[in-house]
Amino acid sequence: xxxxxxxxxxxxxxxxxxxxxxxxxxxxxxxxxxxxxxxxxxxxxxxxxxxxxxxxxxxxxxxxxxxxxxxxxxxxxxxxxxxxxxxxxxxxxxxxxxxxxxxxxxxxxxxxxxxxxxxxxxxxxxxxxxxxxxxxxxxxxxxxxxxxxxxxxxxxxxxxxxxxxxxxxxxxxxxxxxxxxxxxxxxxxxxxxxxxxxxxxxxxxxxxxxxxxxxxxxxxxxxxxxxxxxxxxxxxxxxxxxxxxxxxxxxxxxxxxxxxxxxxxxxxxxxxxxxxxxxxxxxxxxxxxxxxx
Amino acid sequence: xxxxxxxxxxxxxxxxxxxxxxxxxxxxxxxxxxxxxxxxxxxxxxxxxxxxxxxxxxxxxxxxxxxxxxxxxxxxxxxxxxxxxxxxxxxxxxxxxxxxxxxxxxxxxxxxxxxxxxxxxxxxxxxxxxxxxxxxxxxxxxxxxxxxxxxxxxxxxxxxxxxxxxxxxxxxxxxxxxxxxxxxxxxxxxxxxxxxxxxxxxxxxxxxxxxxxxxxxxxxxxxxxxxxxxxxxxxxxxxxxxxxxxxxxxxxxxxxxxxxxxxxxxxxxxxxxxxxxxxxxxxxxxxxxxxxxxxxxxxxxxxxxxxxxxxxxxxxxxxxxxxxxxxxxxxxxxxxxxxxxxxxxxxxxxxxxxxxxxxxxxxxxxxxxxxxxxxxx
Numbered sequence: 289x290x291x292x293x294x295x296x297x298x299x300x301x302x303x304x305x306x307x308x309x310x311x312x313x314x315x316x317x318x319x320x321x322x323x324x325x326x327x328x329x330x331x332x333x334x335x336x337x338x339x340x341x342x343x344x345x346x347x348x349x350x351x352x353x354x355x356x357x358x359x360x361x362x363x364x365x366x367x368x369x370x371x372x373x374x375x376x377x378x379x380x381x382x383x384x385x386x387x388x389x390x391x392x393x394x395x396x397x398x399x400x401x402x403x404x405x406x407x408x409x410x411x412x413x414x415x416x417x418x419x420x421x422x423x424x425x426x427x428x429x430x431x432x433x434x435x436x437x438x439x440x441x442x443x444x445x446x447x448x449x450x451x452x453x454x455x456x457x458x459x460x461x462x463x464x465x466x467x468x469x470x471x472x473x474x475x476x477x478x479x480x481x482x483x484x485x486x487x488x489x490x491x492x493x494x495x496x497x498x499x500x501x502x503x504x505x506x507x508x509x510x511x512x513x514x515x516x517x518x519x520x521x522x523x524x525x526x527x528x529x530x531x532x533x534x535x536x537x538x539x540x541x542x543x544x545x546x547x548x549x550x551x552x553x554x555x556x557x558x559x560x561x562x563x564x565x566x567x568x569x570x571x572x573x574x575x576x577x578x579x580x581x
Numbered sequence: 582x583x584x585x586x587x588x589x590x591x592x593x594x595x596x597x598x599x600x601x602x603x604x605x606x607x608x609x610x611x612x613x614x615x616x617x618x619x620x621x622x623x624x625x626x627x628x629x630x631x632x633x634x635x636x637x638x639x640x641x642x643x644x645x646x647x648x649x650x651x652x653x654x655x656x657x658x659x660x661x662x663x664x665x666x667x668x669x670x671x672x673x674x675x676x677x678x679x680x681x682x683x684x685x686x687x688x689x690x691x692x693x694x695x696x697x698x699x700x701x702x703x704x705x706x707x708x709x710x711x712x713x714x715x716x717x718x719x720x721x722x723x724x725x726x727x728x729x730x731x732x733x734x735x736x737x738x739x740x741x742x743x744x745x746x747x748x749x750x751x752x753x754x755x756x757x758x759x760x761x762x763x764x765x766x767x768x769x770x771x772x773x774x775x776x777x778x779x780x781x782x783x784x785x786x787x788x789x790x791x792x793x794x795x796x797x798x799x800x801x802x803x804x805x806x807x808x809x810x811x812x813x814x815x816x817x818x819x820x821x822x823x824x825x826x827x828x829x830x831x832x833x834x835x836x837x838x839x840x841x842x843x844x845x846x847x848x849x850x851x852x853x854x855x856x857x858x859x860x861x862x863x864x865x866x867x868x869x870x871x872x873x874x875x876x877x878x879x880x881x882x883x884x885x886x887x888x889x890x891x892x893x894x895x896x897x898x899x900x901x902x903x904x905x906x907x908x909x910x911x912x913x914x915x916x917x918x919x920x921x922x923x924x925x926x927x928x929x930x931x932x933x934x935x936x937x938x939x940x941x942x943x944x945x946x947x948x949x950x951x952x953x954x955x956x957x958x
Contacts, residue, residue, distance in 0.1 A: 301623070301633075321633040325619045336643065366732055378746035385753065395754065465643070466862045475609045478619075479640035522890065563886075 294458065297353055298327040304353075313342075313349030314485075314493050322480035323350060332438050332459035334474060337482035340526015343462040344421060346482070350460065351417040360419045361405035363426035369433060373443055374407045376400055396447040406437055413441075413457035423473075424463040431470050438476055487514050490530060497531045501538050509534040512551070512579035513558070521564045533558040551576045591617060597656050601639065604652060612639055628657065675853055676816040676837065716798040719937040723802035727772040728868055728896060728944040735766045742767035773896055775799060775806040775940075776863050778854075780873030781838055782812040782845035788903050789841070790831075791933050792872045797822045797830050799940070807863045811850040812840035817860070847873060848883030855890050864894040868943050871900045872930055881916035885923075892923040897943060899926035900950075906931025912954050924950040 298304055304327075305320035315323065323346075326333035335343045351358035361372055381395045403411065409418040420434065437443065441453040461477065463469060485493060490510040494501060501509075513530045525533075536554035545553060552572060559565050568575075587595065598613035619634035632653060641649035737745065742765030749764045777799060779792045796808040800822040810816045816838045824830035835841075855861045869891060877884050892898040900920070904910050906929050912921050921927065927950040929935050947953075 317629075318633055318636065321623070321630070322637040325622065325634065325637050328622050329615060329618055331615070334640075366734060368734065376747065376750075378750050381750055382746075382753070395750075464858075466858045468859055471607055474640050475612055477640070478615075478637045480637060481643045481646070563889075 294327050294354060298324050300324065307353045308349050311349045311352040312496050313345060314489060314496065315346065315349075316485065316489065319346065319480055319482065322478055326460075326478040327458065329478065330456040332461055332477045334461045334463065334469075334477035334479050335482055336463045336465050336479070338484070338524065338526075339464050340524075340528055341482045341484055342527050343482055344419070347417070347419040347421075347460040347462065350458070351419075354417060354458065356415055356417045356458070358419055359405045359408050359416050360421055362421045363423050363430065365425060365427060367426050367430050371404055372406050372430070372433070373404050373437075374445060375402045375404065376447075377402050401445075401448075407443055407451070409457045409459075410441065410443060410451055410453045413453045413455045416457070418457055418459045420459065420461045422464060423461050424466045424469060428470070431473060435470070435473055435476070438473075484514075484517060485527070487511050490514070490527065493527060494531050494534045498535045498538070501534045505534055505538060508551075508576070508579040509537070512575050515575050515579065516559075516568060519568065521559075521561070521567065523559075523561050523564060525558050529558050529560075547580065548573065548576050593657065594620060597635070597653070598639070600652060600656055601641075601649070604648070606639070606641060606645070606649070608639055631657065674814045675857065676814065676839070716794060716933065716937070719795075719941065720798040720802035722941055723775075723799060724772065724804065726941040726944060727775060727803060729770040729772050730866065730896075732769040732771045734769045736769045738765050738767040740765070772804060774863060774867035775803050775943075776867045776869045776895075777806065777808045778851070778869065778871045778873070779808065779810045780812065780845065780847065780871075781810045781841055781843075783842040784845065784874055784876050785872075785903070786842050788872070788930070792930075793822075793831055793834060794827065795933055795936055797827050797834075798937075801825065807867075809854065809860075810834075810838050810840075811847065811854070812838075812843045813846050813850070814840045815850045815853050816840075845873075845877060847875065847877050848881065848885075848887050851887035851891065852883060855887060861894065864891055866894075866896050868897045869895045869899065870940060870943075871898075872936075873900065874902050874904050875900060875916055875920065876914070877916045881919055884916055885919045888920045889923045892925070897925045898923065899928065899939070899943070900924050901926075901928050901930030901936055901939065903929075903931040905929040906935075911957070921951050921954065926950050927954060 297307055301317065301321040301324045304324045305315050305317070308315045308320065308323075322333060325331075335346060337343055347360075348358055376396075377400045381400050384393050384395055384400070387393075405418060409416045423431065423434070426434075438459060441457060442450050444450045461473075484490070487507075487510040490513065491503070491506040494506040494509055495503060498506070509530055513525055513533070517524045533551075533554055536557045537550045540550040540553055541547060555565070555568075555572070559568060594617050595613060598608045598616065601608045615638040616634060619638050620631055623630040623634055625631050625634070632650075635653060636649075639649075735745075737748070745764045745766035748766070749760075752761055752764065753759065777796050779789065779796060781789050785792075796806075796818075800806045800808060800819060807817070807819050808822055810818055818834040818837055821833040821837055822830050824833060855864070875884070888898065902910075905927065912918060912927060917927075926939070926947060928939050
């Protein structure tokens with residue numbers, strides 16, 4: 289896909305939504321508006337929501353629409369600057385010193401610098417989109433580091449000086465809300481809380497994402513999944529699980545299982561928790577029947 | 582810029598920010614200017630555009646979204662219908678001392694008899710007697726005695742570590758390419774979180790004041806300790822206990838808890854604890870000590886579910902019951918028998934001395950509770 293400037297893509301929320309749909313991502317009006325605003329205001333986009341509502345997928349779709357590479361920084365407890373910003377390639381530096389002998393060698397040259405995601409984006413802001421995934425998993429110190437990066441878009445390397453972004457990079461942050469993020473971080477961003485889509489939109493997503501699933505099947509899956517999510521489960525099924533379930537049931541049906549039976553046998557791809565499974569099992573027949581009706 | 586210098590059309594947006602601040606939303610000046618910029622960018626073609634812009638830039642917390650929408654309607658449409666959350670009978674009320682509002686989590690409950698603890702919510706406030714005991718030593722020892730995990734961060738060390746290439750290279754450069762003795766670095770160890778859940782129901786009346794003193798010492802001594810009380814409600818009292826002076830801290834905590842000496846709904850309150858992501862994150866990888874007699878009113882299925890989920894998150898799940906102070910005690914009630922397999926420890930909680938010794942020994946491995954009590958009986 290050709291590289292496009294951000295402004296030509298984001299002319300209005302509707303234009304953003306239709307471009308995203310062309311990249312096989314169906315965004316509702318509110319999400320499209322948030323993406324539009326983030327691009328036009330030049331602010332990072334913070335997406336929060338339950339696991340499996342398509343936060344990471346949204347970031348991938350945005351990168352695709354803009355024709356840029358997605359640079360992903362997966363956060364975890366204990367992530368530090370060496371994994372997010374940059375690191376020196378010590379082995380090569382040592383070798384270079386050995387190799388140089390009497391000659392002079394600049395061991396802080398570019399070829400000894402390993403660029404981590406934040407630096408990679410800083411170097412080519414027009415070619416890359418930064419995704420900081422599951423920021424709620426990292427610790428508070430890292431959040432502060434990120435805050436600094438997001439406000440100035442610059443990184444200081446003691447041996448080299450400060451590197452600045454030539455243009456405002458597009459940054460997307462996602463969070464599962466396992467802990468409250470710092471107010472300062474929320475304030476800097478355009479914020480959107482992603483909810484599960486309604487049954488009609490979810491059916492459309494299933495049609496778009498799954499291989500070849502009949503429309504009636506997609507509708508039934510969307511209705512059943514909606515019903516299942518309303519129950520007190522430890523891990524409610526996400527959209528990806530619903531798509532997988534529709535796929536699996538279709539395959540089973542082609543293999544000779546009749547309809548309600550195919551749904552029941554494919555349950556393993558939808559609910560992946562033994563406890564939840566035993567909680568759903570007694571009512572499962574009823575749920576599917578209602579969804580198929 | 583003074584409000585007078587702004588164009589006439591901008592006033593409602595400025596006023597909306599001010600309105601939100603009055604109702605306790607945190608709205609920064611840059612967010613209000615972002616809101617106005619966003620409205621300009623979007624046209625605005627309709628009220629829906631203004632609403633989307635407000636949601637995206639003013640970022641209301643998801644749990645206060647309805648309240649936010651109500652304020653939006655009253656400010657921009659002039660409708661005064663306020664949103665008031667209905668208070669259902671069987672909801673477990675959660676009180677977090679960090680915030681002013683109370684959240685309500687609905688908990689499904691099935692009741693099947695059970696007469697040991699009463700169902701009625703008896704709300705009363707308690708005062709604590711002042712006496713001194715040997716908790717100071719416990720407080721001092723706790724920081725180093727808690728179980729530890731390996732952190733991702735590293736520290737400099739002189740022995741037992743991996744080569745620290747970054748620092749070594751600096752040394753090499755400053756020594757003109759000579760390699761002096763290599764410098765080392767090793768993964769740091771950090772103490773695990775300690776989560777204390779205190780039962781404040783009527784059947785635990787004799788012990789709760791002692792338990793709160795113990796919890797105060799724990800919060801003071803450990804880096805990351807969290808304390809909740811539960812009876813018919815769930816209350817977070819950690820920040821009250823952070824006050825250094827014990828009498829002040831306990832008085833503050835006593836005022837925060839509304840369900841002293843009432844009935845017990847241990848299962849539902851623990852499930853409510855787990856359903857708040859921020860709270861259940863405290864439990865992840867933590868040493869959890871529940872101070873309760875586990876005399877559950879009614880059906881114990883929920884208690885079992887709650888404890889199983891807790892133990893799946895915890896590093897170690899311990900139940901200290903004052904009943905175990907009696908040498909004839911056996912985990913014979915249906916509830917205790919059901920939860921015994923998921924417990925790591927079931928110990929005596931009748932004295933502060935016994936409890937402090939137990940908490941200080943959490944880092945040492947011990948056989949599972951079920952194995953110990955099978956041997957006894």
